[in-house]
Amino acid sequence: MDNTNNAIKTYDYIICGGGTAGCALASRLAEDPKLSILLIEAGPPNDKVPASAIPAAVSQVLGTDADWNIQSEPCKELNNRKLHLGRGKFLGGSSGCNGTLCIRGVKQDYDDWGVEGWSGEDMFQYMKKTETFQNKPWFDADMKSHGTNGPLTTAPHDPAPISSLVLNSFQSKGLPFRPDMFTTGETANGCGHVVRTIYKGVRTTSVDYFGKEKQHPNIEILTGHYVDRILLETGSDGIVRASGVKIQDAGGEVKTIQARIEIIMTAGAYGSPAILLRSGIGPQEELSQLGIESKVNLPGVGKNLMDHLVMLSFYEVSKPDVTNDHLIWHTGAREKTAQEYKASRTGFFSQFPFGVFAFARLDERLKDSEIWQKTNQTNGRDPMGTTENQPHVEFWNTECYSPKYMFKDFPPDGHYAFAMATTFYSPRSLGEVTITSTNPTANPRVQHNYLSDPLDMLIFSEGCRLANEIALEGVGTKDIIVGSWPAAHGHDKYTTREDWQQAIRQRADTCYHPGGSCKMGKGSDESAVVDEQLRVRGIANLRIADASIFPTLPSGHPQMAVFAVAEKAADLIKGK
Numbered sequence: 408m409d410n411t412n413n414a415i416k417t418y419d420y421i422i423c424g425g426g427t428a429g430c431a432l433a434s435r436l437a438e439d440p441k442l443s444i445l446l447i448e449a450g451p452p453n454d455k456v457p458a459s460a461i462p463a464a465v466s467q468v469l470g471t472d473a474d475w476n477i478q479s480e481p482c483k484e485l486n487n488r489k490l491h492l493g494r495g496k497f498l499g500g501s502s503g504c505n506g507t508l509c510i511r512g513v514k515q516d517y518d519d520w521g522v523e524g525w526s527g528e529d530m531f532q533y534m535k536k537t538e539t540f541q542n543k544p545w546f547d548a549d550m551k552s553h554g555t556n557g558p559l560t561t562a563p564h565d566p567a568p569i570s571s572l573v574l575n576s577f578q579s580k581g582l583p584f585r586p587d588m589f590t591t592g593e594t595a596n597g598c599g600h601v602v603r604t605i606y607k608g609v610r611t612t613s614v615d616y617f618g619k620e621k622q623h624p625n626i627e628i629l630t631g632h633y634v635d636r637i638l639l640e641t642g643s644d645g646i647v648r649a650s651g652v653k654i655q656d657a658g659g660e661v662k663t664i665q666a667r668i669e670i671i672m673t674a675g676a677y678g679s680p681a682i683l684l685r686s687g688i689g690p691q692e693e694l695s696q697l698g699i700e701s702k703v704n705l706p707g708v709g710k711n712l713m714d715h716l717v718m719l720s721f722y723e724v725s726k727p728d729v730t731n732d733h734l735i736w737h738t739g740a741r742e743k744t745a746q747e748y749k750a751s752r753t754g755f756f757s758q759f760p761f762g763v764f765a766f767a768r769l770d771e772r773l774k775d776s777e778i779w780q781k782t783n784q785t786n787g788r789d790p791m792g793t794t795e796n797q798p799h800v801e802f803w804n805t806e807c808y809s810p811k812y813m814f815k816d817f818p819p820d821g822h823y824a825f826a827m828a829t830t831f832y833s834p835r836s837l838g839e840v841t842i843t844s845t846n847p848t849a850n851p852r853v854q855h856n857y858l859s860d861p862l863d864m865l866i867f868s869e870g871c872r873l874a875n876e877i878a879l880e881g882v883g884t885k886d887i888i889v890g891s892w893p894a895a896h897g898h899d900k901y902t903t904r905e906d907w908q909q910a911i912r913q914r915a916d917t918c919y920h921p922g923g924s925c926k927m928g929k930g931s932d933e934s935a936v937v938d939e940q941l942r943v944r945g946i947a948n949l950r951i952a953d954a955s956i957f958p959t960l961p962s963g964h965p966q967m968a969v970f971a972v973a974e975k976a977a978d979l980i981k982g983k
């Protein structure tokens with residue numbers, strides 16, 4: 408990607424953040440050849456982060472300079488642990504270092520946003536628009552739900568033997584097999600396969616929107632530049648307008664650039680509110696404490712932050728080679744696997760090592776809970792506020808011991824392990840993004856307040872309990888599980904929610920799904936930062952189009968929803 412752009416000038420549109428949404432939006436706006444677009448990205452071009460193209464090499468991106476390496480504030484309900492909140496810091500953003508999963512949520516999630524033009528049907532159409540799905544002979548895809556003409560190529564994941572066994576366990580524990588349910592968005596209880604943003608062994612990312620040439624004549628891409636703040640002007644009509652941006656490179660050189668038509672923020676759920684706050688757009692009192700002149704008082708900026716937590720519980724299995732540990736952790740395996748990938752883009756590194764997935768509702772299992780019974784239910788919804796069309800939890804298996812870079816107990820030769828993972832949906836605990844400095848290169852302060860609402864802990868611990876039962880009692884896995892891995896974790900002996908609650912406090916981690924920190928809402932919603940057209944309230948010519956605008960988190964993994972936001976933003980800007 409060309410990064411030589413010394414001739415700073417005025418552009419029609421300036422897009423701040425060259426990540427998942429930013430690249431997609433820039434490319435769609437550039438379809439009008441008369442327009443000029445500047446895309447600004449703090450990190451380097453994606454080809455300077457070669458590991459980002461390799462599906463199973465995320466651990467070589469996270470924790471490096473290509474990651475924002477945000478550390479959360481201490482999480483009270485997680486034994487005051489500080490979590491590492493990884494985010495891609497290069498062209499393509501988090502689409503270049505995520506788990507590649509395309510789990511779109513269910514349509515009801517978006518209907519619940521209650522914002523005109525953003526229904527489940529609308530969002531699923533946009534997700535379809537983003538995709539070119541390449542099927543495989545073994546997969547029973549729901550072709551009417553898939554896109555065939557979009558910039559982002561997706562394909563099904565070839566499951567390892569352990570995944571087929573887990574699929575059997577899911578079904579024997581009451582979760583029916585619906586092969587492509589994570590694309591159709593119509594099932595809250597069942598199991599199936601998950602399509603990935605991987606094609607022929609290479610990760611597909613938002614940079615693919617730029618096509619094979621990776622160039623667009625009317626887009627300039629400025630990497631290695633931080634957006635410091637939005638420049639605002641108040642006209643004689645009293646209207647505050649966004650007119651340009653102040654940017655800074657890593658060496659501290661500052662420039663300003665003007666936008667003729669609009670500025671769009673796509674810096675992500677942590678980055679976009681931080682830029683607004685530095686620009687004097689946010690809660691007035693908070694800004695004055697930081698010595699920032701308040702330009703527009705928007706109390707919702709940085710608030711309403713949500714995320715999904717995940718609990719990975721590993722089990723040792725007795726049967727050799729049903730997991731993929733022999734392809735990566737055992738003696739000499741990594742070298743062989745790396746060679747295979749280099750030679751033919753096949754083998755362990757060509758896939759993301761998560762297997763099969765399930766959604767479940769826990770209504771029956773929660774009936775004995777006092778908190779569940781005592782929480783008010785309104786409009787036919789359960790205490791979490793969900794309908795019967797929305798899952799409470801998601802389960803999946805890893806196909807080997809964790810690919811996550813912070814794990815240490817790699818199985819030695821002759822030992823094999825997989826995890827059952829549990830994620831809970833519709834979190835009620837809200838956090839916030841604030842800033843502690845006006846330095847654009849400084850990370851924001853992120854307080855997630857995970858599990859501060861007791862219902863979240865209830866759902867999460869009950870989900871983990873069910874996942875354990877699926878692993879230990881399900882027909883596919885019950886006869887091959889030796890015990891927990893490492894044995895000292897001892898969760899194969901757990902039976903109660905309380906057992907799981909202490910494990911969650913010790914080991915639960917982020918699923919890397921932050922959203923909601925600049926939420927979209929109706930005019931009557933004072934906490935909304937953008938309206939249904941993604942326009943920042945009280946400021947002309949400024950929109951936001953990334954995960955920060957989610958009013959609530961979809962019950963899925965957010966990348967497809969983020970692509971849909973970018974696609975819809977492009978249509979809104981074009982006046983469609």
Ligand SMILES: Cc1cc2nc3c(=O)[nH]c(=O)nc-3n(C[C@H](O)[C@H](O)[C@H](O)COP(=O)(O)OP(=O)(O)OC[C@H]3O[C@@H](n4cnc5c(N)ncnc54)[C@H](O)[C@@H]3O)c2cc1C
Pocket residue numbers: 423424425426427428429447448449450465469493494495496497498499500501502504505506507508509510632633634635673674675676678679682847918919920921953954955963964965966967969
């Ligand atoms: C490790 C990991 C695993 C994940 N797994 C999955 C998964 O399997 N499936 C799924 O659906 N989702 C997954 N996600 C989440 C998903 O990738 C994100 O929700 C989505 O990519 C967010 O898109 P975005 O455009 O909002 O932000 P990003 O893609 O993060 O883009 C923001 C961009 O803005 C840039 N930026 C930020 N601040 C500034 C600034 N001041 N100046 C200039 N540039 C700036 C950043 O460098 C970045 O490029 C995962 C995320 C991570 C990190």
